[in-house]
Amino acid sequence: MKTNTMMNTMIAQPRVARRCLSTGPVTAAYELKVEAGEVRRDDAQVALAAKFDALHESLTSLPPVRTDDLTKNSSTISSALLLILSRSLASAQSFFRKKFHLWSFGPPPRGIYIHGPVGVGKSFLMDLFYESVTVPDNNSCRNNDSHKHTKITKRRVHFHEFMLDVHHRIFAYKQEHPRGDAIPVIAQQLAQEAQLLCFDEFQVTDVADAMILKRLFSLLISDWNVVxxxxxxxxxxxxxxxxxxxxLFLPFIxxxxxxxxxxxxxxSQKDYRLESRADGQSYFWSNKDMQGDNNINNNIQAQLEEIFGSTASKTEAESISVLFGRTVEVARLNDQCAWFDFSxxxxxxxxxxxxxSLCRRFPVIIMERVPxxxxxxxxxxxxxxxxxxxxxxSRTRLVLAAQVPLDELVGFYPYFTDTAIKRHTMPRRSVYDQTKKIFPGI
Structure with a gap:
């Protein structure tokens, strides 16, 4: 019996060692979660993990970020000339490197754009990759440090927040340099802050964002080697x-x-969030006015009050600070929850x-009278x-009291011209996709 135990141990140790050495850090982290029962192995996720492993390895070829400063004295004529010269040299350098493959650190890593339905593991795998890009503490296999790590700066951000940050930087730059070109300076700032940018929920719904993205990303990727x-x-x-x-946005695509x-x-149509769906109802509906005196509405109101808590009528209104000196007024709130009308x-x-800003302040948001x-x-x-x-x-719980069932929340749009149909289809699909995030199963 003792001999069999020793043999099993001897066989198991090389197997563990082989897994540590033969797989990249993302796959290794994924397999650990599978073995722990946190996730179920999925072929599409395994393939994506391998792709992230390849990107992780290629980060070692990432050239260092330049340290030239485009922000000093940018309002003067001489600095403007230096800015133009610096951008020209950077563009020329980028061209020759691409044309003749003159990368002293190897070819620049290509970025990764992952698209698909909600709940299939896109953000989950990206987060595993993001966590793997770090400075190693030691060479222990247990911590996946046998894999090659890279000392690069990184930032993981929701795309909405990133664009808000970009607009804020543009606003601040224009305050000091009303006639200056903010985009090259902001690209430099972003690149020197993070060589790896990970965006969750990349989407474009605003014309101002659409016009900024092409120039900004071109500079980040081509001139500053941001991945x-x-x-x-x-x-x-x-x-x-x-x-x-x-x-005007098509060149960016x-x-x-x-x-x-x-x-x-x-x-990948499997929505894995359904398997770990949190208890507690978060969607209520009635086709009667919420002020109507009937049993259904009374029951809904009672459940909303229970979610809200016992301090509903005792807390004063609060002004929540937002970017650019603005505020959002919250009339009904307590320490954990804010209650709003859809309007x-x-x-x-x-x-x-x-x-x-509201989500950062409140773990729970209730919204009623949703049409x-x-x-x-x-x-x-x-x-x-x-x-x-x-x-x-932000993992904020959103509780809705609507006038229609969940599967009817996104209505059908009437027939318009071809252009109008496209413009009407975009919000309908957006509402459907985003609603599935909070309420899986529709």
Whole structure:
């Protein structure tokens, strides 16, 4: 018996060693979670983990970030000339490196763009990759440090928050340099802060963002060698579909397809969040006015009050600070929860920065009187999508009291011209995709 135990131990040790040495850090971390019963092995996820392992290995060829400063004295004529010269030299350097493969650190790593339905593991795998890019403490196999690590700076951010940050930087730059070009300076700042950028929920719904992205990403990738990883519910060709002046955005899509490895998980229809769905109802509906005196509405109100807590009527209104010196008013709240009418959050001119600030303040948000989101509520639907996105990223619980069942929340749009159909289809798909994040199973 003792001999058999020793033999099993001798066989097991090489097997563990082989796994540590033969797989990359992302696959190794994924397999540990599978063995721990935290996830079930999925072929698409295994393939994506291997792709991330390859990118992790290629990060060793990433050239160091230049240290030249484009922000000092940028309002003077001499500095403007230096700025133009620096950009020209950087562009020329980038051209010759690409043309003649003159990368002293090897070819620049390609970014990864992953698209597919919600709940298939896109963000989960990207987070495993992000965690693997770190400075090693020792050479122990147990900590996956037998894999080659790279000392590079990194940033993982929700795409809404990233664009808010970019707009804030543009605003701050323009305050000091009203006639200056902010984008090259911001690209430099971002590159010197993080050589690896990981975006969750990459999507474009705003014309201002669409116009910024092409120049900003071109500079980040071509001139500053920033590696970008992004997850999205949409393929590159579906980005900003039906948007205003989309033709001006198409070069960005072409650049995305030229410089990124595009990975589709569209065939992965299994929503793994359903297996770990949290207890507690978060969606209520009644086709009666919520003030109506009937048993259904009374029951819904009672459940909302229970979720809200016992301090509902005792807490004073609060102003939540938002970027650019703005505030969002919350009339009904307690320490853990804010209660809104749909009109307060989606009829008002609010955006991602407002919703992100609310989610940072409150673990739970209740919103009642949610109508069916049809062609009569296009702007409201866009805001609703942004709110859900913010709740999902911050893990804020969103509780809805609506006027229709969940599977009817996204209404059908009437027939318009071809262009109008495209513009009406975008928010409908966005609402459907984003709603599935918070309420799996629809």
């Amino acid at each position: 970008v990883v992004a997850t999205s519910n949409r393929s590159p060709d579906a980005l900003y579909e039906g948007g205003i002046n989309r033709s 072409d650049m995305l397809k030229d410089t990124f490895d595009i990975i589709s998980m569209e065939d 307060e959050l989606c009829y008002q001119p609010l955006g991602a920065s407002d919703y992100i 069916q989101l049809d062609a009569n509520h296009l702007n409201e639907a866009r805001r609703f999508v942004t709110l859900i996105d913010a709740c999902y990223e």
